[in-house]
Amino acid sequence: MGEEEAVLFANDRFYAAFAGNDFEAMDRLWGPKGVTCIHPGWQALHGRDEVMASWEAILGEGGAPDVKCRVPRVTIHGEIAIVICFEELGSVYLSATNVFTRNGNEWCIIHHHAGPVNVDLEELPKEPDVAFN
Amino acid sequence: MGEEEAVLFANDRFYAAFAGNDFEAMDRLWGPKGVTCIHPGWQALHGRDEVMASWEAILGEGGAPDVKCRVPRVTIHGEIAIVICFEELGSVYLSATNVFTRNGNEWCIIHHHAGPVNVDLEELPKEPDVAFN
Numbered sequence: 182m183g184e185e186e187a188v189l190f191a192n193d194r195f196y197a198a199f200a201g202n203d204f205e206a207m208d209r210l211w212g213p214k215g216v217t218c219i220h221p222g223w224q225a226l227h228g229r230d231e232v233m234a235s236w237e238a239i240l241g242e243g244g245a246p247d248v249k250c251r252v253p254r255v256t257i258h259g260e261i262a263i264v265i266c267f268e269e270l271g272s273v274y275l276s277a278t279n280v281f282t283r284n285g286n287e288w289c290i291i292h293h294h295a296g297p298v299n300v301d302l303e304e305l306p307k308e309p310d311v312a313f314n
Numbered sequence: 315m316g317e318e319e320a321v322l323f324a325n326d327r328f329y330a331a332f333a334g335n336d337f338e339a340m341d342r343l344w345g346p347k348g349v350t351c352i353h354p355g356w357q358a359l360h361g362r363d364e365v366m367a368s369w370e371a372i373l374g375e376g377g378a379p380d381v382k383c384r385v386p387r388v389t390i391h392g393e394i395a396i397v398i399c400f401e402e403l404g405s406v407y408l409s410a411t412n413v414f415t416r417n418g419n420e421w422c423i424i425h426h427h428a429g430p431v432n433v434d435l436e437e438l439p440k441e442p443d444v445a446f447n
Contacts, residue, residue, distance in 0.1 A: 186391065199419075215390075217389060217396060217398055219409050219411065219429075219431075221429075222430060223409075223431070223432070224409065224433060224437075226429060227387060227389075227398070250367065252356075252361045256350060256360075256424075257346045257348075257392075258394060258424060259392075259393055259415075260394070261391060261392075261393070261394040263350060263413065263425055265352065265358045267358070276352050276358055276427070278352065278411055278425065278427045280394075280413065281393055282392075288351075292392060292411065293426050294409070294411045294429075295425075296352075296357060296409070296429025296430060297429060298356070298357060299355050299356070299357070300357060304357075
């Protein structure tokens with residue numbers, strides 16, 4: 182598996198844990214320290230405790246949205262990779278930045294930022310690139 | 315100057331170029347390749363040509379907003395640094411992710427993502443941390 186594929190695999194696992202309400206999987210995907218997260222409209226969360234508490238709140242009650250990752254694109258900067266993608270939540274689209282760092286043979290997520298985007302549906306592929314439902 | 319200060323300095327220069335409508339300064343701050351940018355509500359821009367064309371459009375006509383950086387926080391991950399801050403535009407606040415990479419003794423920006431945030435003004439310091447006006 183090439184580097185880009187390995188990053189996309191980590192990104193896929195992130196959305197699988199998110200859409201699947203799987204907090205334990207989400208917990209394993211995040212880096213051990215220095216992590217940050219900006220959920221849509223939320224103020225930024227700093228550090229593992231704050232970030233994982235937010236995911237526990239989002240995923241803990243089985244209330245995660247039916248989120249699909251669309252059109253992910255990877256840019257690798259040495260030991261760091263940035264994935265930019267759309268998040269499809271029903272008829273709502275968000276733009277997301279996901280930053281990963283290399284951790285041995287795997288990539289773990291260290292920053293997530295999602296927010297609203299104006300998207301022309303005709304510009305997107307008909308089928309999701311990554312779907313978990 | 316310590317590492318965090320050097321990153322904050324680069325972040326300050328980014329907002330100085332932004333608020334100051336200084337496209338040439340903005341152009342010098344961005345990394346040479348693999349850069350990405352998500353302006354509020356825009357679809358993601360990939361590569362130096364797309365990203366710098368957007369800044370030329372935003373700054374070129376002297377129409378940059380009166381943007382101030384508030385409460386920047388730095389996390390360094392080896393050769394990459396992530397700054398999270400608020401952007402104050404009049405009475406509107408955005409949350410921003412700015413990613414920098416080390417370039418010799420300086421840090422250059424390789425990714426910018428800004429979007430809406432719900433912020434309680436009482437939680438922010440009364441004076442901007444960084445102001446250019």
